[in-house]
Amino acid sequence: MHGQPSRLTRAIKRLTADQHFQADALFATLIGVISILEALEPEAKLDVAGADTFAYITVVFASAALLLRRHFPFTVFTITTVSLAVFYIRGGGNFLSLLGLSGFYAV
DSSP states (O other): OOSSOOHHHHHHHHHHHOHHHHHHHHHHHHHHHHHHHHHHSOOSOTTOOOOOHHHHHHHHHHHHHGGGTTTOHHHHHHHHHHHHHHHHHTTOOSOOHHHHHHHHHHO
16 A cells, blocks of 8 residues: 555646646636735725734635636635625725636536
């Protein structure tokens, strides 16, 4: 058993070799970076607290969910919508429309 790769290792290798997964990984990374940069922009309103560490973790989690958009579109849509709502309600500022549209597009 030491010489054979585990079932999980084989599944990961097969998944990462998939061109669709590679494209989704690039897309999720791009959306995540753009969303974080958008969250960093200062708000014109003085009553907005701005994004905190929890808000950035929420954005990263929602962006990572985009990796699964081909297999679980409704789940990805739900994750991105709830994440954006939490981000906005906690006073994160911008609505991060690109992340929201990406989740919506998955459906």
